[in-house]
Amino acid sequence: MAAINQTVKLIRGVSRAYDKKWSFLAAFLAVFFVTFSTLAAFDVIPEAPAKVAESLKVPAGALVASVASAMTPENPVRVEIEKVGINVTIKNPTSTNVAVLDEALLTGAVRYPTSAKLGEEGNTILFGHSSYLPIVNNEAFKAFNAIQNLEKGDRITVYSDTTAYVYSVTQVTAADAEEDAIPLTKTGYTLTLATCDSFGSRSDRFIVVADLVESYPLAK
Secondary structure, eight states: HHHHHHHHHHHHHHHHHHHHHHHHHHHHHHHHHHHHHHHHHHHHHOOOOOOOOGGGOOOHHHHHHHHHHTTBBOOOOEEGGGTTTTTEEOOOOOOHHHHHHHHHHTTTTETTTOOOOOOEEEEEEEOOOOOSSOOOOGGGGGGGTGGGGTTTTTTEEEOOOEEEHHHHHEEEEETTTTTTTOOOOSSEEEEEEEETTTSTTTTTTEEEEEEEEEEOOOOO
């Protein structure tokens, strides 16, 4: 019986506390609405802050330029184009002598000596042979096979010893080596691939132009 009495008293106490809670809540809401109405009448209610994101919009090109400009120019050592199965090493000769360049092309792709390095504003120009013969003694003769099959938006990754530079294709054209010059200087960070067209004359070639879209350090 004592336990029952204690339980009844507890229930009654809780009931009274519950009633007081609702009374307090009703009074609080009444005061809140009166205060809010008074502030509104005097037009002193603070406005919600503008979206911060709207003031932080930065063009993607500016981000690329900012990141690349902070880098130390580097020699490219390898180029990879997954779509057409290209993965070749790159030589960086210091002479523009044709014989020197031809010798370097026997081992893979070649960066034209006076063109921009990776991470350096300008045009990074890479040359490579192409051959569609079923059998070749030197795989370097197929270094840039099928670059003419690339399309706008395809990705090209060029590696230095420490960093990967990712480019997006903007243009693929056929050109005449004797009439169409490749500009060494460009605004921004540009990559140009050039190769011979094995189905045409010795002066025919394919040219692929791409712009830098991102770079990231290689895992050590």
